[in-house]
Amino acid sequence: MPTYTINVNGNNRTVDAPSDMPLLWVLRDQLKLTGAKYGCGVGGCGCCSVLVDGDSTRSCLMEISEIGDSKVVTIEGLSANGDHPVQKAWLENDVPQCGYCQAGQIISATALLDANPKPSDDEIREAMAGNLCRCGAYGRIHKAIKSAAEATK
Amino acid sequence: MSISAPFDRRTFLKVVGAGSASLVLGCYSADAKTPPTEEAKGERLEPNAFVKIDPDGTVTVMISRSDMGQGIRTSFAMIVAEELDADWDLVKAENAEANPNKYGRQGTGGSGSTRGMFTTLQQAGAAARDMLVASAAQKWGVEPSSCRTEKGKVYHDGSNRSVGYGELTSTASQLPVPGGELKLKQKSEYKIIGQATNRVDNHDIVTGAKVFAQDVEIEGSGYAVVSRAPAFGARLTSYDDKAARAVAGVEDVVQVPTGVAVIAANTWAAIKGRDALVMNWDIGDAAGLDTAKLRSQLKAAVGEHKQMPAGAKVVSAEFEFPYLAHYTMEPCNAAADVKADSCEIWAPSQSPDSAQGMAARALGFSNDQVKVNLTLLGGGFGRKSNNDFVVDAVQVSKAAKRPVKMIYTREDDMQHDHYRHMTHQSIKGAVKDGAPVGWSHIAIKAGRGRGRGGSDFGNPAIPYAIPGAGLLKKDSDSPVPTGYWRSVDHSFINVVNEMFIDELAVAAGADPYEFRMGLIRNEKLKTVLRTCAEKAGWGRKVTVGHGLGIACFEGYGSYAAHVVEASVEDGEVKVHRITCVVDPGLAINPSGIQAQMEGSCCDAIAATLKAEITLENGGVVQGNPFDYDWARMDDNPEIDVTILEGGGSPGGMGETGYPSVPPAIANAVFAATGKRPRKFPIRMDEVE
Ligand code: FES
Numbered sequence: 001m002p003t004y005t006i007n008v009n010g011n012n013r014t015v016d017a018p019s020d021m022p023l024l025w026v027l028r029d030q031l032k033l034t035g036a037k038y039g040c041g042v043g044g045c046g047c048c049s050v051l052v053d054g055d056s057t058r059s060c061l062m063e064i065s066e067i068g069d070s071k072v073v074t075i076e077g078l079s080a081n082g083d084h085p086v087q088k089a090w091l092e093n094d095v096p097q098c099g100y101c102q103a104g105q106i107i108s109a110t111a112l113l114d115a116n117p118k119p120s121d122d123e124i125r126e127a128m129a130g131n132l133c134r135c136g137a138y139g140r141i142h143k144a145i146k147s148a149a150e151a152t153k
Numbered sequence: 154m155s156i157s158a159p160f161d162r163r164t165f166l167k168v169v170g171a172g173s174a175s176l177v178l179g180c181y182s183a184d185a186k187t188p189p190t191e192e193a194k195g196e197r198l199e200p201n202a203f204v205k206i207d208p209d210g211t212v213t214v215m216i217s218r219s220d221m222g223q224g225i226r227t228s229f230a231m232i233v234a235e236e237l238d239a240d241w242d243l244v245k246a247e248n249a250e251a252n253p254n255k256y257g258r259q260g261t262g263g264s265g266s267t268r269g270m271f272t273t274l275q276q277a278g279a280a281a282r283d284m285l286v287a288s289a290a291q292k293w294g295v296e297p298s299s300c301r302t303e304k305g306k307v308y309h310d311g312s313n314r315s316v317g318y319g320e321l322t323s324t325a326s327q328l329p330v331p332g333g334e335l336k337l338k339q340k341s342e343y344k345i346i347g348q349a350t351n352r353v354d355n356h357d358i359v360t361g362a363k364v365f366a367q368d369v370e371i372e373g374s375g376y377a378v379v380s381r382a383p384a385f386g387a388r389l390t391s392y393d394d395k396a397a398r399a400v401a402g403v404e405d406v407v408q409v410p411t412g413v414a415v416i417a418a419n420t421w422a423a424i425k426g427r428d429a430l431v432m433n434w435d436i437g438d439a440a441g442l443d444t445a446k447l448r449s450q451l452k453a454a455v456g457e458h459k460q461m462p463a464g465a466k467v468v469s470a471e472f473e474f475p476y477l478a479h480y481t482m483e484p485c486n487a488a489a490d491v492k493a494d495s496c497e498i499w500a501p502s503q504s505p506d507s508a509q510g511m512a513a514r515a516l517g518f519s520n521d522q523v524k525v526n527l528t529l530l531g532g533g534f535g536r537k538s539n540n541d542f543v544v545d546a547v548q549v550s551k552a553a554k555r556p557v558k559m560i561y562t563r564e565d566d567m568q569h570d571h572y573r574h575m576t577h578q579s580i581k582g583a584v585k586d587g588a589p590v591g592w593s594h595i596a597i598k599a600g601r602g603r604g605r606g607g608s609d610f611g612n613p614a615i616p617y618a619i620p621g622a623g624l625l626k627k628d629s630d631s632p633v634p635t636g637y638w639r640s641v642d643h644s645f646i647n648v649v650n651e652m653f654i655d656e657l658a659v660a661a662g663a664d665p666y667e668f669r670m671g672l673i674r675n676e677k678l679k680t681v682l683r684t685c686a687e688k689a690g691w692g693r694k695v696t697v698g699h700g701l702g703i704a705c706f707e708g709y710g711s712y713a714a715h716v717v718e719a720s721v722e723d724g725e726v727k728v729h730r731i732t733c734v735v736d737p738g739l740a741i742n743p744s745g746i747q748a749q750m751e752g753s754c755c756d757a758i759a760a761t762l763k764a765e766i767t768l769e770n771g772g773v774v775q776g777n778p779f780d781y782d783w784a785r786m787d788d789n790p791e792i793d794v795t796i797l798e799g800g801g802s803p804g805g806m807g808e809t810g811y812p813s814v815p816p817a818i819a820n821a822v823f824a825a826t827g828k829r830p831r832k833f834p835i836r837m838d839e840v841e
């Protein structure tokens with residue numbers, strides 16, 4: 001089985017894995033970083049989102065062999081204590097319901113705000129359309145993104 | 154074995170590390186007559202233990218029901234903290250393990266948790282407070298009645314003394330637990346209940362630290378997926394696992410009652426191994442069954458309506474609702490470790506107590522040989538009331554003789570659900586002199602399993618005074634397993650009720666809102682509907698092409714009303730705005746209630762406009778978000794929630810917000826287009 005060294009949350013991690021193994025399972029089952037969740041495995045829900053070189057990426061579709069030198073950041077690596085502006089906005093707005101989708105939502109929101117610090121309502125809706133929240137916390141997700149944008153102005 | 158706890162790691166450490174000085178108060182249900190002791194358990198209805206206070210002042214509230222996102226870990230803790238006068242910053246919630254002898258019924262459903270546990274939790278907090286006060290009074294040599302409590306401290310104002318709860322735990326734990334019904338606070342005295350309070354799990358959720366069942370670490374465990382029947386009732390005739398065993402990472406393949414399980418070093422290898430299995434199934438009776446066939450079967454079962462009064466104007470309509478999957482964001486999964494004489498389970502179950510019993514039966518164990526650790530649920534909506542997935546994990550662990558973490562892939566989850574019933578509903582009504590004089594509703598439900606049950610033109614559960622109104626519910630056989638889905642039968646019965654009352658209003662030449670107001674029996678519902686109409690500006694001029702629809706619901710001890718503004722653009726229904734007014738009697742956590750109302754609106758949009766489960770050759774066609782999609786952020790309208798408190802004890806909130814949204818959407822479509830959608834999900838090209 002091939003060996004890969006990938007950069008996750010600032011650390012180089014070495015794993016043995018078949019080349020087609022999705023990053024999601026490398027993170028969850030091998031590196032024990034369980035913040036990214038499995039929701040569909042086909043790129044349709046966004047629960048598994050992680051940052052790959054700053055882009056919100058569906059880790060269930062990205063194969064380990066595709067990562068190369070890219071930098072992977074998971075929800076665990078976003079901040080030391082949950083004090084990233086997006087996380088803070090999530091806390092202030094009491095966003096989570098069941099919480100299962102929220103790591104993915106926060107990752108997508110972070111990628112959006114890094115690329116576009118002042119997104120319009122439509123830009124928010126477009127950027128977040130790939131992240132399903134079965135509990136329907138969309139109103140608060142939207143509001144939290146707005147307040148995070150406001151806070152980092 | 155090293156395990157990480159199914160609840161917060163911090164809390165777990167705290168509890169494990171708590172010394173013997175912890176004040177563990179047994180709290181007993183309100184009808185207990187004698188002071189409780191350890192030995193008195195048998196005399197009691199259900200001896201409970203809901204509060205622990207540590208010497209460092211930490212208050213731990215044991216949560217005996219499942220939190221699937223509805224927020225009871227927060228609201229239960231708030232109820233206890235209120236009567237205890239705790240310092241909210243020092244309050245922690247900890248999930249109780251399955252133990253119905255200690256905690257009573259642990260099933261979570263029917264929006265019954267807060268309703269069922271409110272008094273017990275109040276009493277639990279009040280008993281703890283009494284003991285702390287008695288202990289402080291003893292220490293100071295004063296009368297307990299001269300002391301007061303606030304934010305985790307006992308005060309004696311007369312002598313200007315105060316002491317924190319933590320300092321009192323060791324002496325208080327020596328005192329007898331007060332028996333009987335304790336005096337509780339008046340609503341005007343509440344400091345915690347009624348305050349919008351953030352979910353206790355938020356920090357762990359936003360940092361990714363929250364442990365769901367799939368995240369539990371069990372030494373030596375394997376990751377498992379099961380290959381299950383492609384059609385309901387199909388039987389496995391043979392299988393070949395040679396290729397599956399050759400997949401790198403696959404460690405074992407075992408047969409279980411539901412199919413064949415592949416156990417591997419990681420989930421990916423387990424899925425790949427399963428794909429490589431050659432499975433031979435005998436489809437059996439379900440062969441050839443599809444949605445169209447079932448539709449005709451239901452339609453044919455309608456039968457005769459009640460007679461409508463002579464001389465009245467008769468209106469009739471037929472409605473069709475599809476099966477719906479629950480599609481919890483966290484698919485069904487459980488971890489199990491079956492040993493020769495014990496079994497430990499970690500599961501996101503809506504009924505850990507019944508999971509314990511089912512696992513024990515499957516293993517030939519007694520209940521006390523089975524330990525069920527309840528995790529947070531990544532969504533439930535009724536799906537996880539059925540513990541089939543827990544038993545699956547237990548069977549895999551038993552067959553593989555090792556701990557396993559069994560997960561349903563999304564396809565498994567969607568194709569092996571216990572679905573919301575598919576129905577055909579026929580309804581007939583009559584109006585005379587502007588008033589309804591007849592109502593006959595026949596609902597044919599297709600399913601097998603939970604939620605069956607007919608009625609013979611019984612109470613139609615409409616909030617309106619209509620003479621002779623009746624509902625006939627009939628079950629029609631189908632191999633498709635059915636279960637509880639948010640608001641259960643109300644998810645289709647109330648929808649038809651509220652669409653049809655609109656039709657009668659039009660037949661009577663009346664405004665749908667005024668028509669309802671003239672017929673509603675319950676004053677609280679009237680207030681809710683009136684407030685909703687006012688907030689939404691009922692009767693106002695809307696943008697050309699838009700329409701307003703109204704509907705209401707009474708149930709689960711609560712009242713709700715919705716006004717929807719919708720339009721049809723390029724053949725698609727677009728919901729622009731939803732005004733929601735809800736009366737839970739007493740609002741424990743307004744933030745949680747608002748979230749439940751918003752989530753219900755999203756559910757309703759998805760179920761009304763997007764999702765349906767169909768059958769082909771006895772199995773479910775849909776399998777992932779591309780063919781069964783739920784509401785997304787761009788489907789989500791502006792939602793305006795108003796909470797009214799009509800008084801009394803708290804009503805249910807998990808399901809109350811759903812049943813009036815789909816009909817309000819459909820009624821808005823009628824207002825916008827003059828067309829009545831009667832088939833769900835609504836597709837405008839099918840509307841006549
Ligand atoms: S799990 Fe990756 S998008 Fe759903």
Ligand code: FES
Pocket residue numbers: 096097098099100101102132133134135136137222482531532
């Ligand atoms: S919070 Fe439950 S799925 Fe989003």
